[in-house]
Amino acid sequence: MYAQFNEQFAAATRQFADTAARINRLTLENAEAIVGLQLAAIEERTSATFAFLGEAAQIRDMDGAKNLWPKGAQIARENVERSLTTGQEVIGRLAKANEAIGQVAKGQFEAAARGANETVKQAQEQFAQATKGATVAATQPKNGQK
Numbered sequence: 001m002y003a004q005f006n007e008q009f010a011a012a013t014r015q016f017a018d019t020a021a022r023i024n025r026l027t028l029e030n031a032e033a034i035v036g037l038q039l040a041a042i043e044e045r046t047s048a049t050f051a052f053l054g055e056a057a058q059i060r061d062m063d064g065a066k067n068l069w070p071k072g073a074q075i076a077r078e079n080v081e082r083s084l085t086t087g088q089e090v091i092g093r094l095a096k097a098n099e100a101i102g103q104v105a106k107g108q109f110e111a112a113a114r115g116a117n118e119t120v121k122q123a124q125e126q127f128a129q130a131t132k133g134a135t136v137a138a139t140q141p142k143n144g145q146k
Contacts, residue, residue, distance in 0.1 A: 019108050023101050030097035034090050041086040045079045 052075045059065050 015108070015111070019104060022104050026097055026100050026104070030093055033093055037086055037089055037093075041082050045082055048075055048078065 052071060055071070056068055059068055
């Protein structure tokens with residue numbers, strides 16, 4: 001009895017550890033991809049901004065400043081667009097990762113339900129056998145009785 005309980009507990013613990021490891025792997029892969037996306041966006045926009053600032057530092061008159069104004073607005077617009085695009089990509093990746101984690105969890109719940117159903121079926125069979133044995137023993141005459 002205790003050995004069976006210990007085995008079931010050990011199996012459930014192994015299954016939980018495997019599931020946790022898969023979920024952690026998915027989460028880390030997703031975090032790595034998100035950080036990579038954000039770093040690439042930051043690098044790209046920082047390079048463009050510093051290039052603009054380099055041009056701005058070389059301006060010596062008002063005409064140069066007037067010509068630089070549209071470039072500054074363009075850089076700012078591109079920075080905002082890139083940050084929005086990166087945010088959308090991050091949200092998309094998060095949704096995909098959460099869906100994958102949900103599928104892992106769903107598989108675990110289904111496996112647990114199957115295991116519980118098998119245990120219940122075994123218990124019902126054991127109960128039926130015990131009931132049948134008790135019925136047969138109760139209907140048989142005892143020694144010395146007819």
